[in-house]
Amino acid sequence: MADFRVWSDDFPSNGFMPKAQEFNDKSFGVDGDGGSLSPSLQWEAPPEDALSLALTVYDPDAPTGSGFWHWVVVNIPVDARSLPLGAGKADGSLLPAGALQVRNDYGTQGFGGAAPPRGDKPHRYLFRLHALKVAHLPISAETTNAVARFMIHLNELDSTTYTGLYELK
Numbered sequence: 001m002a003d004f005r006v007w008s009d010d011f012p013s014n015g016f017m018p019k020a021q022e023f024n025d026k027s028f029g030v031d032g033d034g035g036s037l038s039p040s041l042q043w044e045a046p047p048e049d050a051l052s053l054a055l056t057v058y059d060p061d062a063p064t065g066s067g068f069w070h071w072v073v074v075n076i077p078v079d080a081r082s083l084p085l086g087a088g089k090a091d092g093s094l095l096p097a098g099a100l101q102v103r104n105d106y107g108t109q110g111f112g113g114a115a116p117p118r119g120d121k122p123h124r125y126l127f128r129l130h131a132l133k134v135a136h137l138p139i140s141a142e143t144t145n146a147v148a149r150f151m152i153h154l155n156e157l158d159s160t161t162y163t164g165l166y167e168l169k
Helices: 145-154
Strands: 005-007 041-044 052-059 068-077 100-102 123-132 156-166
Touching: 005 123, 005 156, 041 123, 052 145, 068 145, 123 145, 145 156
Parallel strands: none
Antiparallel strands: 005 041, 052 068, 052 123, 068 100, 123 156
């Protein structure tokens, strides 16, 4: 039996993400000009008793004292096996039916691209797929990502992580 794992064909494990994943909203005070597109993701072998999946993307190296949450998606159907490039757009139209995005730490819906401070060391972006013991988390798009993440961890059976790097030189 295969191990529960997640990966992207857009960048190698522990390798640098392309500019397509760089943040591009100047209003936040970041000087990135990338595509702010979520990468394509694929996965296999969630636990047999999983009833849904959730995805979090976290930068533990952000200079906030507590890291930075770039994307939180819940209620992904357990039989889904991938998300296409750009699935994290704000309207959620490329997500599987029933999946729900909550606000990221930029305060926006969907995927917020990588934006480490210019000249800082490469930051790690942890794409963690969570297998959950419930079919649906009882939250809405207005639920904070902290509450959503609490609910994810409360109901987690297993998780798998794929790491990308990014830096602004």
